[in-house]
């Protein structure tokens with residue numbers, strides 16, 4: 209068993225897995241998530257600031273809910289968090305679709321480079337002098 213400091217209340221607790229938050233705070237988070245969901249259902253056009261002002265849930269916590277997908281936002285919602293790469297508004301995760309795509313692209317390019325190298329090696333091999341004896345008539 210590991211003992212860790214809770215990220216929220218700074219108390220020591222028996223850490224098992226997942227978030228570094230003690231069971232008391234986890235329970236609080238769960239309740240907050242319900243409160244926020246209820247609030248958004250009634251006020252679909254509210255903002256994070258407004259939720260924070262009205263029901264007292266910390267803004268950082270609301271953003272966490274959005275980023276980890278616990279809180280799903282409808283298309284018309286004015287709630288958003290910022291892409292950690294370019295800062296444009298997003299409704300889920302850490303980066304926007306564009307940055308996500310370019311990130312994936314970077315990875316595929318890296319993969320392609322490796323593939324190209326391998327191909328070049330294979331081609332070099334196939335260009336090695338062959339015995340032409342049988343191809344000529």
Ligand SMILES: [Zn+2]
Nearest residue numbers: 214217230233
């Ligand atoms: Zn705690």
Ligand SMILES: [Zn+2]
Nearest residue numbers: 291294304307
């Ligand atoms: Zn972005």
